[in-house]
Amino acid sequence: MDRVFIEGLEIEALIGIYDWERRIRQTLVFDLEMGFDNRVPAASDDIADTLNYKAVSRRLVEYVSQSDFGLVETLAERCVAIVLAEFDVAHVRLKLSKPGAVRGAKAVGVIVERTRAG
Numbered sequence: 001m002d003r004v005f006i007e008g009l010e011i012e013a014l015i016g017i018y019d020w021e022r023r024i025r026q027t028l029v030f031d032l033e034m035g036f037d038n039r040v041p042a043a044s045d046d047i048a049d050t051l052n053y054k055a056v057s058r059r060l061v062e063y064v065s066q067s068d069f070g071l072v073e074t075l076a077e078r079c080v081a082i083v084l085a086e087f088d089v090a091h092v093r094l095k096l097s098k099p100g101a102v103r104g105a106k107a108v109g110v111i112v113e114r115t116r117a118g
């Protein structure tokens, strides 16, 4: 299956389990891979036939900017649910990184892969 990807999408959010984290906004980084048959837009050369990565990015920015969760797991799960429900995507892989959250690590976070049911 072909894929459409979004790499290094930075979004500020209220996220974390500690008191100090509840008082600040932190930058999260989103890397997505979405299963999509790119042969149709390749044949038509029409943006309407694509999985529009700009539209997906905008939707995630809108959602994540307003979100408020303790765990990156929760936010990642909600984001993949939105992508599967609102876009013509059968499969999505999301790497959600929280840079600087652990001293000595460039980033920490989660990777989730979900396939649309049915």
Ligand SMILES: Nc1nc2c(c(=O)[nH]1)N=C([C@H](O)[C@@H](O)CO)CN2
Binding pocket: 015, 016, 017, 018, 021, 070, 071, 072, 073, 098, 101, 102
């Ligand atoms: N698996 C997880 N571990 C941790 C999380 C998390 O969301 N998922 N969060 C924290 C803290 O919020 C941390 O990011 C602050 O530095 C710790 N572990």
